[in-house]
Structures are given as C-alpha cells and as structure tokens.
Amino acid sequence: MSRVMNFNAGPAALPLTALERAREELLDFEGSGMSVMEHSHRGKVYEKVHQRATSLVAELLDTPLDTWDVLFVQGGASQAFAQIPLNFLPAGATADFVVNGAWGEKAVSEAKMVKALGGGEVHVAATTREADKSYVRVSRQEELSLTAGAAYVHVTSNETIHGLEYALGPETPFPRADAPVVVDMSSDILGRAIDASRFDLIYAGAQKNIGPSGVTIVAIKKEMTARGRKDIPTIFQYRTAAENQSLYNTPPTFGIYLVRNTLEWLKGEGGIPAIEAKNRKKAAFLYDAIDGSGGFYRCPVDRPCRSIMNVVWRLPTPELEETFVKEATAAKMIGLKGHRSVGGVRASIYNAVEPAWCEALASFMKEFARKKG
Numbered sequence: 001m002s003r004v005m006n007f008n009a010g011p012a013a014l015p016l017t018a019l020e021r022a023r024e025e026l027l028d029f030e031g032s033g034m035s036v037m038e039h040s041h042r043g044k045v046y047e048k049v050h051q052r053a054t055s056l057v058a059e060l061l062d063t064p065l066d067t068w069d070v071l072f073v074q075g076g077a078s079q080a081f082a083q084i085p086l087n088f089l090p091a092g093a094t095a096d097f098v099v100n101g102a103w104g105e106k107a108v109s110e111a112k113m114v115k116a117l118g119g120g121e122v123h124v125a126a127t128t129r130e131a132d133k134s135y136v137r138v139s140r141q142e143e144l145s146l147t148a149g150a151a152y153v154h155v156t157s158n159e160t161i162h163g164l165e166y167a168l169g170p171e172t173p174f175p176r177a178d179a180p181v182v183v184d185m186s187s188d189i190l191g192r193a194i195d196a197s198r199f200d201l202i203y204a205g206a207q208k209n210i211g212p213s214g215v216t217i218v219a220i221k222k223e224m225t226a227r228g229r230k231d232i233p234t235i236f237q238y239r240t241a242a243e244n245q246s247l248y249n250t251p252p253t254f255g256i257y258l259v260r261n262t263l264e265w266l267k268g269e270g271g272i273p274a275i276e277a278k279n280r281k282k283a284a285f286l287y288d289a290i291d292g293s294g295g296f297y298r299c300p301v302d303r304p305c306r307s308i309m310n311v312v313w314r315l316p317t318p319e320l321e322e323t324f325v326k327e328a329t330a331a332k333m334i335g336l337k338g339h340r341s342v343g344g345v346r347a348s349i350y351n352a353v354e355p356a357w358c359e360a361l362a363s364f365m366k367e368f369a370r371k372k373g
Contacts, residue, residue: 005361007335016352041253042247069241072216084111084182085111090119093121096125101159101162126145152180164301165188168305174194190272200224201218202217209309283306286349309348312342321338321345323372324336333360
C-alpha cells in the first residue's frame with residue numbers, strides 16, 4: 001500500500017502506528033472475541049480504554065484530574081461555541097471575545113444566538129479584521145478592551161483558515177485577563193507546550209491533532225464546571241458530562257479508542273517537548289521555501305504570528321495556485337487547496353504529519369517556482 005502525504009486541515013493525518021494498532025485489534029479486542037466498537041460503553045473492557053484516554057489527555061495537557069474535569073463530548077468546536085455561553089453566560093453577565101479569524105467570528109455569532117434566547121451580553125474585546133475582511137495577526141494585550149467582572153474571555157489559539165497562532169514566542173503571548181479564560185485549541189492542542197493553568201476551559205475537536213472526527217475534548221477546571229447553569233437541558237450542561245465521566249449518553253467509543261492510540265503514540269514519541277521541536281522544524285521547511293522564493297510565494301501573516309500548524313501562502317495568480325495544487329496532488333501531496341473563504345494554498349502540518357513530507361513539499365515548491373517563476 002502506498003500512502004499519500006496528507007496535508008488536509010481536518011479530518012487530518014493520523015499516526016500510522018495508531019492506525020496499525022487499530023487494524024490489529026479491530027476484530028478481536030484484547031481477546032474478548034469482538035471489536036472494541038461492539039463493546040458496551042459501560043462494560044469493563046471499554047472502561048479501561050476510556051479511562052486511559054482520559055488520563056493521557058490530562059497528563060499531556062497537564063490538567064490534573066484532581067482539579068480539572070477532562071471530558072469527551074460531541075458536536076465539535078461548533079457545538080461548543082453555543083454550549084459554552086449556554087453554561088456560563090446568564091442574563092446580566094457579559095462575555096468578552098478576542099477575534100482574530102473566522103472561528104473567533106463563529107464563536108461570537110453563536111454567543112449572540114444565546115443572548116437572543118435570554119443570555120448575557122456579548123462584547124468583542126478586540127479584533128484584527130482588516131478592511132478587506134482578512135486577518136494577518138493576533139491581537140496585542142494593549143488592544144484588548146476587557147469588561148470588568150466578565151463571565152469569561154474567549155480566544156482562539158490558532159486560526160486554522162488564516163494560518164495565525166498565539167504564543168509562538170514572547171511577541172505573541174496569550175491574552176491575560178482577570179476573568180476566566182476560555183480557549184478554542186482545536187487546531188493546535190498538544191502540538192506545543194502551553195501553561196494550561198492560565199486557562200479555565202480548553203476545548204478542541206479531535207480531528208486535527210488528537211484522533212478522528214466525532215470526538216471533542218474539553219478540559220475544564222472543576223470550579224468552572226460547578227459555576228455552570230443548571231436551568232438548561234441536562235445534556236448541554238458540562239456538569240452532566242463531568243459527573244458521569246463522559247458516559248451520560250453513549251459516547252463515540254471507537255473515536256475515543258483511536259484517541260487513546262494516538263496519545264499513546266504521542267507519549268512514546270517523547271511527549272509535547274519532542275513533538276513541538278518536530279512541528280517547528282516542519283514549519284521552518286515551508287516558511288523558508290516561501291521566504292526564499294524571491295516573492296513568487298507570499299505568506300500574508302505577520303511573521304511573529306505565523307502558525308506552526310497551518311502554513312498559508314499565495315502565488316502570483318489564482319491560476320498558478322490551481323496549477324500548483326493540481327501538480328502537487330499528482331505528486332501524492334493531498335489537501336493543499338486553501339480554504340474556500342480565502343483561497344490560496346494551505347498545508348496543515350499537525351502532529352502526525354511526517355517531517356519528510358514537509359521537506360518533500362518544500363522541494364516541490366522550489367522546483368515549481370523555478371519552472372513557473
């Protein structure tokens with residue numbers, strides 16, 4: 001079997017080791033005579049998988065289970081955009097939003113829907129949206145207009161579509177606030193070291209760095225969980241998932257099983273320090289090819305904010321971009337077309353993307369520029 005070089009934005013590349021383990025265990029899981037997909041989510045066989053996946057998230061994210069709830073829920077970040085204000089933005093309160101891209105905009109939009117249902121106020125504390133509706137950098141601390149006594153402050157750590165990221169160095173620190181800080185880490189969770197203690201709620205769709213689509217990880221401080229509203233439907237209360245160890249309803253058991261496999265691989269690779277070093281090396285291959293092209297390629301993102309997860313660039317014309325993607329696909333480099341809302345080219349280089357793939361893509365870029373430039 002010849003596997004392609006997968007640069008898709010999500011669902012994205014999974015570690016080959018995790019997939020091979022799933023293949024070996026698919027029909028007969030641990031001698032039980034059936035697949036892990038067929039086991040009851042309340043049975044002892046699956047229980048071990050569930051607990052191991054939970055403990056690995058807590059260990060790698062550094063969110064200890066004595067002070068944090070680590071939850072597996074569904075609906076992706078899109079559901080969380082609504083579920084978070086449902087839980088934590090009651091009437092009379094205000095939530096602040098730091099908006100640096102399309103996903104931050106969507107979080108604001110859903111919070112406004114909750115406001116229309118009787119929830120609290122929604123305040124955009126900062127936005128870096130340009131006149132042409134593009135985003136090229138993250139907000140600086142001095143630009144934030146924070147609400148005194150806010151219910152929470154919401155920020156997106158990595159904007160997948162626009163290719164910009166917080167806290168890559170001292171020039172781009174995460175926003176600081178006196179209120180609880182809620183962060184959407186869907187596209188960079190466990191891809192580099194963070195100080196989780198600075199946040200109160202971290203959430204992420206699994207389908208980029210952690211596992212397959214269909215699973216959403218929520219790490220939330222227990223004191224934040226307890227603060228949630230009790231007058232909303234039971235299934236939407238984070239308290240419900242926490243009190244039932246994410247087993248209130250039938251969870252996506254096979255997805256959680258693959259999360260376990262993926263995080264076992266990550267731990268075996270040396271954990272977050274090792275994967276961050278690898279991710280920065282991968283990004284450097286591509287940014288060096290862009291910056292060394294003599295202007296043939298152009299990255300629209302300010303240098304201090306350039307994502308190490310989603311590298312975006314433009315070519316001189318849309319026609320050349322189309323040709324680039326077509327020829328790259330023929331060379332077994334998949335998923336390089338930029339998001340439909342912004343165009344261009346994008347390489348998503350999450351944890352499971354091999355450095356050799358990025359090196360091969362950089363070589364392809366240099367040769368393409370030589371021929372077409």
